[in-house]
Amino acid sequence: MRDERWDKLAKAADAVRARLAETPAVAVTLGSGLSDAFGVPDGGTRIPCSEIPGFPAPTVAGHAGEFWAGRIGRVPVLLQRGRAHYYEGRSMDDVAFATRLFAVLGVKTLIVTNASGAIRPDLSAGDLVLITDHINMLGANPLRGPNLDELGPRFPDMSAAYTPRLREIARAAASAEKVELKEGVYVAALGPSYETPAEIRAFRAMGADLVGMSTVPEVIAAAHAGLEVLGISIATNLAAGVNPDAMLTHDEVIETTRRKGAELKRLLLAILSRL
Numbered sequence: 001m002r003d004e005r006w007d008k009l010a011k012a013a014d015a016v017r018a019r020l021a022e023t024p025a026v027a028v029t030l031g032s033g034l035s036d037a038f039g040v041p042d043g044g045t046r047i048p049c050s051e052i053p054g055f056p057a058p059t060v061a062g063h064a065g066e067f068w069a070g071r072i073g074r075v076p077v078l079l080q081r082g083r084a085h086y087y088e089g090r091s092m093d094d095v096a097f098a099t100r101l102f103a104v105l106g107v108k109t110l111i112v113t114n115a116s117g118a119i120r121p122d123l124s125a126g127d128l129v130l131i132t133d134h135i136n137m138l139g140a141n142p143l144r145g146p147n148l149d150e151l152g153p154r155f156p157d158m159s160a161a162y163t164p165r166l167r168e169i170a171r172a173a174a175s176a177e178k179v180e181l182k183e184g185v186y187v188a189a190l191g192p193s194y195e196t197p198a199e200i201r202a203f204r205a206m207g208a209d210l211v212g213m214s215t216v217p218e219v220i221a222a223a224h225a226g227l228e229v230l231g232i233s234i235a236t237n238l239a240a241g242v243n244p245d246a247m248l249t250h251d252e253v254i255e256t257t258r259r260k261g262a263e264l265k266r267l268l269l270a271i272l273s274r275l
């Protein structure tokens with residue numbers, strides 16, 4: 001039986017390919033506020049998501065919803081500015097659409113960035129954190145339903161979803177750039193409410209160091225499709241209850257992202273130059 005999800009992806013990929021000068025080797029997903037911090041590199045091609053047939057348009061304020069394709073250094077890159085979240089009410093197929101599109105286009109490496117709350121006590125607001133693994137607490141998985149055999153297997157291994165080789169490269173880039181890069185496990189919570197202090201204590205007991213509302217569906221879809229993945233998070237705030245006197249606000253998340261965005265950009269450029 002033909003899977004209409006595959007037809008939709010193939011059509012979207014044809015439309016994007018028609019505007020690309022070459023196959024991108026690396027896709028970079030820029031999370032909350034980071035699209036602004038990263039800016040649009042010179043040259044290249046901007047592709048608004050609204051011009052891609054079948055592409056789910058982002059709805060959250062502050063998410064640009066476009067791709068930029070071009071070279072950064074020697075590397076053909078596809079930047080994703082703005083992403084879809086499950087809390088918006090979208091289907092998992094919509095949330096994973098961009099990642100699958102990358103795979104169909106021939107992208108081999110996915111770099112995902114996000115903003116997160118810091119659970120582990122030694123983490124501070126503003127820390128850059130290399131994601132070593134994740135815990136999926138979304139209660140949903142983008143691979144549920146008939147398997148897209150064109151992309152990958154029914155039961156993909158997740159033992160090394162955050163590619164060890166890329167983590168090594170990120171560590172080397174951070175040390176060369178004198179950027180402090182901590183490491184941690186990311187748990188995806190559904191949101192859009194922030195977590196309660198009791199939930200954060202539970203996540204900590206489970207082994208999570210960071211909490212956020214994105215990334216995990218994309219990484220599962222990427223691992224399924226055989227992409228190598230690197231994940232970097234900006235811990236924008238202490239998670240709920242970590243500082244009992246503090247309240248969480250989206251403004252703090254955006255403010256920290258802006259403050260640390262340039263440093264993350266420098267790190268990303270150093271990583272790209274080593275790929």
Ligand code: HPA
Pocket residue numbers: 115116117118189194195211212213236237238239240248253
């Ligand atoms: N919780 C969930 N998502 C987040 C947080 C948080 O504390 N900070 C940034 N994104």
